[in-house]
Amino acid sequence: MSLVSRQMVEKAGVNVDELVELLVRNAAAELTTFYYYTILRVNLIGMEGEGLKLITEDARIEDRNHFEALVPRIYELGGKLPDDMKKFHDCSACPPANLPKDPTDVKAILKILLKAEQCAVRGYTHICNITFGKDHRTYDLALAILHEEIEHEAWFAEFLAQGPSGHFARNTVGESPFVSKFLHP
């Protein structure tokens, strides 16, 4: 597909093939994170773990929302998702958020969650940097996702006693206050 909307982005000086590749890799990071967070969340049990279930669930559902929101932009720009899901997993822009060796170690799980969010914050900051003032639609989308990743990072950091996040809870689970405008109801 060669849409004017892609031509405009090329004309503005963005390497669109490189951008599409980054969007695919970040979409892979979102969907694999949704999967790995499912396992992490299941293991957040006991006196320490239960209290973390809700924010982990919010982050898990919002990451899936990010995947959903990225897909249309990938295709609009002439890209596609890989046919092979194994390839999709392995091209992720962030490493797998695997369960720690000791799944009862809640602090270790939190550190994995935090690292995953920090990787995402770096990834979307980069996409914002390269699209700012050039590809308005991708920028708007990447910025919306970045807002939510920054909040996730702050939630997990707060539980690791790195200071208050300053945020209130979501109104509904996985509410996606910033990305919801890109999602179909």
Add this chain to the structure above:
Amino acid sequence: MKVFTLAELARNDGKEGRPAYFAYKGLVYDVSGSFLWNDGNHLGLHRAGGDLTGKLEEAPHGEEFLRDFPTVGILDKS
């Protein structure tokens, strides 16, 4: 420490099971074990087997990420 020429470095491109090395500020790093350097490819933006000095300027991270990986030599560009 082993001294690498650019040609030797280029052979360690991470493809087809070969090690993934890159040079940065004169040191050669081995990132073969990194998920984010699978097949010697870093997010479709950078490839192993070359000198990446100066390429971190646009990256959303700094040199601290290199410290987790072993250095296996120094680069001789002469």
